[in-house]
Amino acid sequence: GENVEQHPSTLSVQEGDSAVIKCTYSDSASNYFPWYKQELGKRPQLIIDIRSNVGEKKDQRIAVTLNKTAKHFSLHITETQPEDSAVYFCAASPLFSGGYNKLIFGAGTRLAVHP
Amino acid sequence: EAQVTQNPRYLITVTGKKLTVTCSQNMNHEYMSWYRQDPGLGLRQIYYSMNVEVTDKGDVPEGYKVSRKEKRNFPLILESPSPNQTSLYFCASRMGISSGNTIYFGEGSWLTVV
Numbered sequence: 001g002e003n004v005e006q007h008p009s010t011l012s013v014q015e016g017d018s019a020v021i022k023c024t025y026s027d028s029a030s031n032y033f034p035w036y037k038q039e040l041g042k043r044p045q046l047i048i049d050i051r052s053n054v055g056e057k058k059d060q061r062i063a064v065t066l067n068k069t070a071k072h073f074s075l076h077i078t079e080t081q082p083e084d085s086a087v088y089f090c091a092a093s094p095l096f097s098g099g100y101n102k103l104i105f106g107a108g109t110r111l112a113v114h115p
Numbered sequence: 116e117a118q119v120t121q122n123p124r125y126l127i128t129v130t131g132k133k134l135t136v137t138c139s140q141n142m143n144h145e146y147m148s149w150y151r152q153d154p155g156l157g158l159r160q161i162y163y164s165m166n167v168e169v170t171d172k173g174d175v176p177e178g179y180k181v182s183r184k185e186k187r188n189f190p191l192i193l194e195s196p197s198p199n200q201t202s203l204y205f206c207a208s209r210m211g212i213s214s215g216n217t218i219y220f221g222e223g224s225w226l227t228v229v
Contacts, residue, residue: 004157006157009155034218042222042223043205043220043221043222043223044158044205044220045220046217046218089157089158100165102160102163102173103160103218105150105157105158105159106157107155107156107157108155108157
């Protein structure tokens with residue numbers, strides 16, 4: 001089945017620096033790749049997503065890139081701010097029979113942005 | 116307001132005492148799912164449902180049951196809880212069974228089994 005590996009597990013940066021989180025997936029049939037941000041004690045929130053027919057997507061300070069050949073995708077956060085501190089999860093969505101897409105999550109990256 | 120509501124939010128229970136975590140959504144979503152979140156393991160799917168009376172196992176279904184008698188409700192049942200089921204549980208829903216539709220998470224239920 002699909003497996004999603006996420007690195008690093010923890011990431012510490014200075015305010016204003018960039019942060020990059022990388023994920024690899026195993027199922028080449030995966031066609032949807034969302035990223036979630038989870039603040040302490042709260043539910044995961046979708047921050048950006050990308051489909052398999054797109055190589056890059058940007059939304060203000062965050063961007064996601066996808067390399068289908070290598071089966072990896074990355075989250076890029078520029079000009080980091082203390083409020084970016086959270087746990088970030090990537091996910092991949094393989095297509096099952098009957099048109100059902102399942103979300104498989106990575107283990108998460110704890111990002112700390114220091115003032 | 117679109118929401119997924121879980122109850123209870125916090126629970127400490129004893130081994131073997133049956134419990135149910137309720138989940139309700141007000142968006143008329145077909146798809147609902149339960150996840151558990153454990154440190155270093157991310158979110159793992161327990162069970163999912165593609166519509167009323169249609170449920171299936173996720174990746175970690177052992178020790179859990181679900182039912183989908185109404186479209187809005189998807190309770191998670193622990194018939195005989197054990198300490199290894201201590202975890203943070205999230206219910207989620209989305210429109211349809213295909214990806215690309217936003218998945219909405221509940222606020223989470225912290226469960227401790229002693």
